[in-house]
Amino acid sequence: MLQKLIKKVKGMDTEFQEYASKFESEINRGTSTLSILSIISQYGKTGVHGYQISKDLLEQTHNMLIIEEGTLYPILRKLEGDRIIKSEREEEGRKRKFYYITVYGEKIYNYLSGFYSKLTEAIAPLFDVSVHLKQNKYFYCPACSNKIDLKNLEAKYCDVCGHYIEKELDERGLIK
Amino acid sequence: MNENSMDYSVREYIKEVEKRLPEWLKNKKEHKEILADLEEHLWSKAAELSENGQPNEKSVKLAIEHMGTPQNIAKEYKRRGEPKYYITKELWPYYTKALGGVFAVIVALVVIGLVVSFFTGNDSFGSLIGGLITGIQSGLLISFAIVTIIFVALSHEGYFPEDFKSEKDKELMKELREKKIEEGDPTQPLTKPLKPFIKQGGTIVGGGIGLIFGIVLLSQPFPTYMFLPDFLMILRIFGLLTMLESSLDISRGIIGNRRPSTHQALHAILIPLKLSVIPLLGILMNRPEIFPWFSEPWIHVGIPVEAYVFYRGIFALIIAITCLTTIENFYNIIKIQKYK
Numbered sequence: 001m002l003q004k005l006i007k008k009v010k011g012m013d014t015e016f017q018e019y020a021s022k023f024e025s026e027i028n029r030g031t032s033t034l035s036i037l038s039i040i041s042q043y044g045k046t047g048v049h050g051y052q053i054s055k056d057l058l059e060q061t062h063n064m065l066i067i068e069e070g071t072l073y074p075i076l077r078k079l080e081g082d083r084i085i086k087s088e089r090e091e092e093g094r095k096r097k098f099y100y101i102t103v104y105g106e107k108i109y110n111y112l113s114g115f116y117s118k119l120t121e122a123i124a125p126l127f128d129v130s131v132h133l134k135q136n137k138y139f140y141c142p143a144c145s146n147k148i149d150l151k152n153l154e155a156k157y158c159d160v161c162g163h164y165i166e167k168e169l170d171e172r173g174l175i176k
Numbered sequence: 177m178n179e180n181s182m183d184y185s186v187r188e189y190i191k192e193v194e195k196r197l198p199e200w201l202k203n204k205k206e207h208k209e210i211l212a213d214l215e216e217h218l219w220s221k222a223a224e225l226s227e228n229g230q231p232n233e234k235s236v237k238l239a240i241e242h243m244g245t246p247q248n249i250a251k252e253y254k255r256r257g258e259p260k261y262y263i264t265k266e267l268w269p270y271y272t273k274a275l276g277g278v279f280a281v282i283v284a285l286v287v288i289g290l291v292v293s294f295f296t297g298n299d300s301f302g303s304l305i306g307g308l309i310t311g312i313q314s315g316l317l318i319s320f321a322i323v324t325i326i327f328v329a330l331s332h333e334g335y336f337p338e339d340f341k342s343e344k345d346k347e348l349m350k351e352l353r354e355k356k357i358e359e360g361d362p363t364q365p366l367t368k369p370l371k372p373f374i375k376q377g378g379t380i381v382g383g384g385i386g387l388i389f390g391i392v393l394l395s396q397p398f399p400t401y402m403f404l405p406d407f408l409m410i411l412r413i414f415g416l417l418t419m420l421e422s423s424l425d426i427s428r429g430i431i432g433n434r435r436p437s438t439h440q441a442l443h444a445i446l447i448p449l450k451l452s453v454i455p456l457l458g459i460l461m462n463r464p465e466i467f468p469w470f471s472e473p474w475i476h477v478g479i480p481v482e483a484y485v486f487y488r489g490i491f492a493l494i495i496a497i498t499c500l501t502t503i504e505n506f507y508n509i510i511k512i513q514k515y516k
Contacts, residue, residue, distance in 0.1 A: 074255070077210075
């Protein structure tokens with residue numbers, strides 16, 4: 001994961017380096033899986049192959065979230081085993097494997113991404129930074145943090161926890 | 177580094193990854209696909225890192241570095257399952273069942289040893305029971321350690337129960353899963369499950385009670401002077417048969433709702449075992465004079481002559497019921513067929 005970044009810093013003693021590296025791995029484990037899922041989700045029905053995912057991951061995180069590229073495939077395999085994503089191999093050409101998010105995966109992703117966004121917003125003051133959620137773009141369920149895209153707003157209830165969201169939406173003037 | 181040596185570096189790297197992949201993955205068709213995907217990724221990266229879009233010595237070396245060590249890749253594949261006391265949650269039920277199975281076999285072996293000593297040796301009943309407890313204790317301890325080490329190792333390697341299934345079953349499960357994904361409802365069970373054909377808890381408890389009853393009849397830890405030797409011998413044989421029958425019940429309970437063919441075989445063994453009680457019941461039926469009859473002040477007498485008809489009627493009923501219970505075993509053999 002981020003070990004490479006920290007190894008670049010000269011003058012770090014081994015003990016510090018090992019401790020920091022281990023801690024970073026722990027922080028990054030869930031984050032990188034969620035980020036991979038985010039990229040696959042962005043490609044929707046077009047699908048995306050492994051190499052493109054690793055490339056996008058670097059670009060979209062400004063070279064900050066670095067994963068050892070070989071470890072991307074076990075993560076993808078696990079997500080596929082958990083039915084979060086599915087894959088299809090190209091029939092011609094380089095016969096690369098393309099990954100797509102499933103309907104179930106979309107639901108899981110929206111929930112986890114909402115949870116992660118709310119968590120980041122909540123812990124931001126601890127590190128003296130500010131995080132602003134895009135409240136004009138998404139609605140976060142007050143009961144479970146599920147992220148609901150306002151463009152696709154149809155139901156009056158949160159599709160994860162069943163919370164009645166119409167009142168909150170009305171208060172924010174989001175119901176036409 | 178020319179083209180051949182670049183190929184060599186990539187091949188060596190892929191070979192190293194292959195060597196370290198977990199065993200459960202090596203048996204699968206996807207194993208070759210994984211390596212092919214890694215190689216494809218490596219060449220794409222090497223091309224990207226080169227200045228002219230063509231992989232070169234430096235870019236291949238850098239691409240291999242970006243991929244991470246073969247150890248780390250293999251480690252990521254092995255990171256499967258939810259940890260639970262060093263054994264994954266997925267393997268935990270199989271671990272407890274394996275322990276139960278091994279424990280049952282050890283107890284059965286020690287008990288058989290005790291029975292043999294009882295009939296052939298000169299040891300007192302007390303020393304035999306002492307030997308039984310020591311034997312069971314050490315047997316359980318050793319088997320617990322061995323089974324636990326095996327399951328910790330399997331969890332560490334990332335094994336799942338499905339890795340022990342046949343290729344045919346795995347393909348079937350995959351097809352069902354893909355169908356469910358298309359329907360967008362993967363949280364539902366993949367098939368409408370059949371009702372379990374055995375209640376594990378009840379069968380094990382019932383078998384355990386039967387086993388204890390059988391041991392009591394065999395060891396006869398009660399004042400035997402009140403009974404005739406012929407009656408006591410019949411009780412011993414009856415106890416032995418009960419123990420065998422109960423051990424089979426415990427085995428069925430431990431196996432649970434798996435291995436239908438084994439269940440069928442056990443039911444087939446149970447039929448003659450149950451029927452073998454009938455000659456014993458027949459002897460007792462025809463010899464009412466050896467059957468104990470208790471009356472004040474607890475002195476043994478045979479069945480009173482005037483009660484012979486009633487006594488024989490009861491035994492005829494027991495024989496009929498014993499025959500009828502074998503119908504259940506025949507029925508189970510047929511019923512379990514559809515779980516195959």
